[in-house]
Amino acid sequence: MPPRHSAGSDELLLKLNTMLEGTPAVLPGCEYFYSSDAVELWEQGQSGPITGLNRGPYLLLEFPATIVPRGAGDVIHELSVIGVTAVIAHPERNLHFVREPELLESFVRKGAISQVTAASVLGDLGRAALAASAEFFSRGLVHLVASDAHNLDRRPPRLAAARERVRRDWGEAAAHVLFEGNPRAIVDGLPVERA
Ligand SMILES: [Fe+2]
Numbered sequence: 001m002p003p004r005h006s007a008g009s010d011e012l013l014l015k016l017n018t019m020l021e022g023t024p025a026v027l028p029g030c031e032y033f034y035s036s037d038a039v040e041l042w043e044q045g046q047s048g049p050i051t052g053l054n055r056g057p058y059l060l061l062e063f064p065a066t067i068v069p070r071g072a073g074d075v076i077h078e079l080s081v082i083g084v085t086a087v088i089a090h091p092e093r094n095l096h097f098v099r100e101p102e103l104l105e106s107f108v109r110k111g112a113i114s115q116v117t118a119a120s121v122l123g124d125l126g127r128a129a130l131a132a133s134a135e136f137f138s139r140g141l142v143h144l145v146a147s148d149a150h151n152l153d154r155r156p157p158r159l160a161a162a163r164e165r166v167r168r169d170w171g172e173a174a175a176h177v178l179f180e181g182n183p184r185a186i187v188d189g190l191p192v193e194r195a
Pocket of ligand 1: 031062089
């Protein structure tokens with residue numbers, strides 16, 4: 001696989017990490033807004049627009065808020081065939097997945113994993129997102145929890161509180177996998193633990 005980086009963004013990352021003095025560490029990656037040519041774009045490597053998480057084989061994939069385009073399952077399968085795992089971002093905030101958890105289930109069978117937002121687990125993003133994340137948890141469809149933080153006031157990280165909630169509801173072993181084990185595996189480009 002060709003390396004995915006450009007000198008310009010590398011320089012910015014280095015600058016940012018120097019300013020932060022290592023806490024938190026900022027790693028390269030992107031949240032890729034789904035399009036049907038994802039495989040072609042990925043194969044462009046470093047000259048293309050897609051960066052895997054920490055430049056590894058995991059691609060954070062976002063769908064439009066209300067629909068999952070037809071054919072997305074095939075694209076997820078094709079990605080997995082070339083060694084790329086789609087990480088579906090906040091499915092609990094997508095109306096289609098909320099109404100049809102079986103669709104998310106089928107994507108996971110095709111090789112995807114799913115990443116729920118910490119604030120959703122806590123109910124901060126509304127009752128629909130809370131109920132959907134509980135449903136996905138009970139179906140074994142949550143592989144990691146992420147902050148999706150935007151700022152410190154309206155969209156703060158909330159990871160510690162969400163971890164505590166998951167620990168209470170699903171146990172320490174599950175909390176460890178979803179908050180430490182799987183995120184670490186993704187950063188290291190290693191296989192994640194699946195339910
Ligand atoms: Fe997103």
